[in-house]
Amino acid sequence: MxxxxxxxxxxxxxxxxxxxxxxxxxxxxxxxxxxxxxxxxxxxxxxxxxxxxxxxxxxxxxxxxxxxxxxxxxxxxxxxxxxxxxxxxxxxxxxxxxxxxxxxxxxxxxxxxxxxxxxxxVLRFDPRYIGLRQKAFTGSIGTVKMIRCTRRGAPPSWGTWFFDEVKSGTVILDLSIHDIDYIKWMAGSMPRKVTAMASMLDFEGRRVQGISHIIMEFEPRDQIEANIKIELGFAEASWGASSTFPFSTLVEISGNRGLIESSVPGNHSLDIFSEGGHQVESNYRDDAYSLEMxxxxxxxIGGRPPKVTAREGFEAVQVCLAALESARTGSSITLEEIS
Amino acid sequence: MRKVNVGIASFAHMHAFKYLEVFQELSWVNVTGFCDMLPERRKSVQASHGIPSFASYGDLCHSNDVDIVLITTETIDHLPVALAAFENGKDVIVEKPITTNLEDAKILIKSAEKYDCRVFQCYPCRYHPSVTRVKQLMHEGELGEITGFASTNHGKMPSSSDPATAWFSSKEKAGGGAIMDHTTHVADLIFHFTGWIPRSVFGVARRLFHDDINVDDAGMILVKYNNGVAASIDPSWNRPSSFPIWGDLTLCIYTTRQTVQLDLFNQNLRVYSTHGDESVQYSAYGPDIDRFMLEDYLECFIEGRSPPVTAIDGFNALKVAIKVYESSEKGDIVPWIPSESF
Missing domain, CATH: 3.40.50.720 (NAD(P)-binding Rossmann-like Domain)
Structure with a gap:
C-alpha cells in the first residue's frame, strides 16, 4: 500500500x-x-x-x-x-x-x-448541501417532492474561454451543473424530461447563454429512498450579475410535511468589511474542496471507488447538454433523447 | 374632498378584510354596504363592523348608496358581479386574478366598455415603494438593459377544510390552484416594469404537497419574451403551516449594469413565543401596499382618471397562468399567440 x-x-x-x-x-x-x-x-x-x-x-x-x-x-x-x-x-x-x-x-x-x-x-462534499440532504432523507419534511436551486454571480473573471460556447458549454455546463448534479443526486435518478430557457448575454464580444432557468421532471417511481419522491427540480444559474454582486446560492427542498431552505450569503460566522470590500472568512464548517480531494x-490508497464516479460525471453532462439543447431549440428534451 | 361610498361584494377573498380596514381609516371613504353568501361570515362582519348587509350582489350593485363596488368574491363570481355593477353604471375594484378564464375576462372588458365603466384591477405589489423605486430608476435610465428575471411567489395553501378559504383550491371557483393564485402577481410586475409581451411559456403544474385538494399546489414556470430574455417563476404553495410568514414575493432583475433583488415582504420582526404551535412568527413592519393602492384607486375614481391598473393588465397577467396550464397539459413549450386587441 x-x-x-x-x-x-x-x-x-x-x-x-x-x-x-x-x-x-x-x-x-x-x-x-x-x-x-x-x-x-x-x-x-x-x-x-x-x-x-x-x-x-x-x-x-x-x-x-x-x-x-x-x-x-x-x-x-x-x-x-x-x-x-x-x-x-x-x-x-x-x-x-x-x-x-x-x-x-x-x-x-x-x-x-x-x-x-x-x-x-464539490457540492457533494459541501457540509451545507450534505446537511440539507441528510435532513431531507430522515423524513423531517415528510416525502420530498420538489427542489429549487439558484446560483447567481458575476461573469467569471479568470478566463475568457468560458464565454466560448464551443469550449465551455456556457453557464449551463459550467455553473448550473453544480445544482443539476445535486438535484440528480437527491433524486437518485435521471430526469425523464428537461426544459430550459436562457437569456443571451454579451461577454468579450461573444453572445452566449448567460442566465439559465432549467426545469427537470423526474419519475418518482425511479427513486428508491423511502422519503424521496422528487417530481420537480429547478435550477437557475447566472453569470449575469454585476461585479459588486456577492456570489449567492439558494436551496429549497419542499416536502409534503415541510420545507428546508438555506441561502448564502447569510449564516456566516465571520464577516470582514474593509476598505477593499466585504470578505466572508467562514461560510462552511469544513472546506468542501479539501474534503473532495x-x-x-x-x-x-484504499482501492475503492470515489464518492462521485465517472458515471455520475457523465450523467450530469448529459442533463446539462439536454438543457443547452432545449434552450436553443425551444422544446423539451426527454430522457430517450438524452441517452 | 367628496366622500366615496364603497360597497363590498363578499369577503370570500381574505384581502377584503384588509381592504375594509383601509377604507375605514380613510375619512373620505364610507363602506355603505356589503353582501356575503356565507351566513357565518355575513353575521360576523355585521356584528364586528356594523355595516348594512344586502341580500344579493344585484341589490348591492343597484343601491344608490353605493358609488363603487369592490369585488372580492370567489373568482368565478367576479364576472357576474362586475356585469351587475356595470349595468347599474358602477365602476369596480376587482381582486386578482380578473376571472377564472380568458373568455370571461374578455366579456368583462367589453361590458365595461359598453357601459363606460372603469375597472380597477388589484395588483398592490406595484405600489410597494421598492417597486416604485425600481420603476423610477428604469424611467431615469439608471438601470441597464434588462437581461433576465427570476422570481418566486411562494405561499402557504389556503386551508381546504375551512369553508371560508376552501374555494381557493377549487378548479371551478378559482380557475386552478397555486399557479392561478400566485403566477399573476409576478407576471404583472414584469409587465409593469417592461411592457414586454411573452413569446412562449413553459410550465409544470403539479399537486405535490397536499392530498386533500384536486388542483395544483406546485409549479415551475419559464417565460421567454419577444426580445429573447428569459424569466422563471415559482408560484408554489410549498410553505408549510409552521412557516413563520404567509410566503414571499421575490424578483431578481438582471441588467447589463446592475443586479436588482426585490424581496417585497422581507421587512419582518421575528417573534418567539410559547403561545400556539409555532416557535417563531414573522410580524411585518413593511409598507402598507394595500392602502397605497386603494387610496390611489379611489382618488382616481373621484377625479375621473383612468385606472392605474386596468382590466387589460388583469387579462395579460391571467393569460400567463392560463398558458402555464396549457403548457403543462401538453407537456411542452407553448407559443403566446397575441390576443385580439380590445
Missing part, C-alpha cells in the same frame, strides 16, 4: 491552485508536478513541485500516481484519456467534458483502466 499519493496538477487557474494547495496540506498526498501554460514556474517551484510546460511530459513521468485535471473543459478529454492510458488515477474537475461523446469516452476508458477516476462535483486520495 502506498503511503503517499504522488500527484501532478494540470492547469494552475483558480481550481488548479486550490487543488494544489490542498494536496500540499494532505498527510497522504504530495504535490510533485504542475502543468501550466501561464507564467507560474516560480509559484509552483515555491510549493516544492516541478513545473511542466508540456502536459504529455508530465503524464509520462513514472513517479506520479495521480493526475488532477483542472484545465478548461474542452481539453479534459485528451488529457484524461492519455492519463488513464498511462495508468494514472485521475481527479477530474467538473464538467467532465464539453460533449456527451467525449464524456462517454472518458467514462468507458476509466472503467477499463483499472484506476480510480473521481469527479470534482481527501476522498480522492483515500480512494486511490
Amino acid at each position: 502506498m503511503e503517499k499519493v504522488r500527484c501532478g496538477v494540470m492547469g494552475f487557474g483558480f481550481m488548479g491552485k486550490t487543488h494544489a494547495l490542498n494536496l500540499v496540506k494532505h498527510p497522504n498526498a504530495s504535490l510533485d508536478a504542475v502543468f501550466s501554460l501561464g507564467d507560474d514556474r516560480a509559484a509552483v517551484e515555491k510549493m516544492g513541485a516541478s513545473f511542466h510546460e508540456d502536459w504529455h511530459e508530465m503524464i509520462e513521468r513514472d513517479d506520479l500516481d495521480a493526475i488532477v485535471i483542472a484545465t478548461p473543459t474542452f481539453t479534459h478529454g485528451d488529457i484524461t484519456l492519455e492519463a488513464l492510458e498511462q495508468g494514472k488515477h485521475v481527479f477530474l474537475e467538473k464538467p467532465m467534458e464539453r460533449t456527451v461523446e467525449k464524456s462517454r469516452m472518458i467514462m468507458d476508458a476509466s472503467e477499463k483502466a483499472g484506476v480510480q477516476l473521481a469527479m470534482g462535483h 481527501d476522498d480522492f486520495i483515500r480512494a486511490v
Whole structure:
C-alpha cells in the first residue's frame, strides 16, 4: 500500500491552485508536478513541485500516481484519456467534458483502466448541501417532492474561454451543473424530461447563454429512498450579475410535511468589511474542496471507488447538454433523447 | 374632498378584510354596504363592523348608496358581479386574478366598455415603494438593459377544510390552484416594469404537497419574451403551516449594469413565543401596499382618471397562468399567440 499519493496538477487557474494547495496540506498526498501554460514556474517551484510546460511530459513521468485535471473543459478529454492510458488515477474537475461523446469516452476508458477516476462535483462534499440532504432523507419534511436551486454571480473573471460556447458549454455546463448534479443526486435518478430557457448575454464580444432557468421532471417511481419522491427540480444559474454582486446560492427542498431552505450569503460566522470590500472568512464548517480531494486520495490508497464516479460525471453532462439543447431549440428534451 | 361610498361584494377573498380596514381609516371613504353568501361570515362582519348587509350582489350593485363596488368574491363570481355593477353604471375594484378564464375576462372588458365603466384591477405589489423605486430608476435610465428575471411567489395553501378559504383550491371557483393564485402577481410586475409581451411559456403544474385538494399546489414556470430574455417563476404553495410568514414575493432583475433583488415582504420582526404551535412568527413592519393602492384607486375614481391598473393588465397577467396550464397539459413549450386587441 502506498503511503503517499504522488500527484501532478494540470492547469494552475483558480481550481488548479486550490487543488494544489490542498494536496500540499494532505498527510497522504504530495504535490510533485504542475502543468501550466501561464507564467507560474516560480509559484509552483515555491510549493516544492516541478513545473511542466508540456502536459504529455508530465503524464509520462513514472513517479506520479495521480493526475488532477483542472484545465478548461474542452481539453479534459485528451488529457484524461492519455492519463488513464498511462495508468494514472485521475481527479477530474467538473464538467467532465464539453460533449456527451467525449464524456462517454472518458467514462468507458476509466472503467477499463483499472484506476480510480473521481469527479470534482464539490457540492457533494459541501457540509451545507450534505446537511440539507441528510435532513431531507430522515423524513423531517415528510416525502420530498420538489427542489429549487439558484446560483447567481458575476461573469467569471479568470478566463475568457468560458464565454466560448464551443469550449465551455456556457453557464449551463459550467455553473448550473453544480445544482443539476445535486438535484440528480437527491433524486437518485435521471430526469425523464428537461426544459430550459436562457437569456443571451454579451461577454468579450461573444453572445452566449448567460442566465439559465432549467426545469427537470423526474419519475418518482425511479427513486428508491423511502422519503424521496422528487417530481420537480429547478435550477437557475447566472453569470449575469454585476461585479459588486456577492456570489449567492439558494436551496429549497419542499416536502409534503415541510420545507428546508438555506441561502448564502447569510449564516456566516465571520464577516470582514474593509476598505477593499466585504470578505466572508467562514461560510462552511469544513472546506468542501479539501474534503473532495481527501476522498480522492483515500480512494486511490484504499482501492475503492470515489464518492462521485465517472458515471455520475457523465450523467450530469448529459442533463446539462439536454438543457443547452432545449434552450436553443425551444422544446423539451426527454430522457430517450438524452441517452 | 367628496366622500366615496364603497360597497363590498363578499369577503370570500381574505384581502377584503384588509381592504375594509383601509377604507375605514380613510375619512373620505364610507363602506355603505356589503353582501356575503356565507351566513357565518355575513353575521360576523355585521356584528364586528356594523355595516348594512344586502341580500344579493344585484341589490348591492343597484343601491344608490353605493358609488363603487369592490369585488372580492370567489373568482368565478367576479364576472357576474362586475356585469351587475356595470349595468347599474358602477365602476369596480376587482381582486386578482380578473376571472377564472380568458373568455370571461374578455366579456368583462367589453361590458365595461359598453357601459363606460372603469375597472380597477388589484395588483398592490406595484405600489410597494421598492417597486416604485425600481420603476423610477428604469424611467431615469439608471438601470441597464434588462437581461433576465427570476422570481418566486411562494405561499402557504389556503386551508381546504375551512369553508371560508376552501374555494381557493377549487378548479371551478378559482380557475386552478397555486399557479392561478400566485403566477399573476409576478407576471404583472414584469409587465409593469417592461411592457414586454411573452413569446412562449413553459410550465409544470403539479399537486405535490397536499392530498386533500384536486388542483395544483406546485409549479415551475419559464417565460421567454419577444426580445429573447428569459424569466422563471415559482408560484408554489410549498410553505408549510409552521412557516413563520404567509410566503414571499421575490424578483431578481438582471441588467447589463446592475443586479436588482426585490424581496417585497422581507421587512419582518421575528417573534418567539410559547403561545400556539409555532416557535417563531414573522410580524411585518413593511409598507402598507394595500392602502397605497386603494387610496390611489379611489382618488382616481373621484377625479375621473383612468385606472392605474386596468382590466387589460388583469387579462395579460391571467393569460400567463392560463398558458402555464396549457403548457403543462401538453407537456411542452407553448407559443403566446397575441390576443385580439380590445
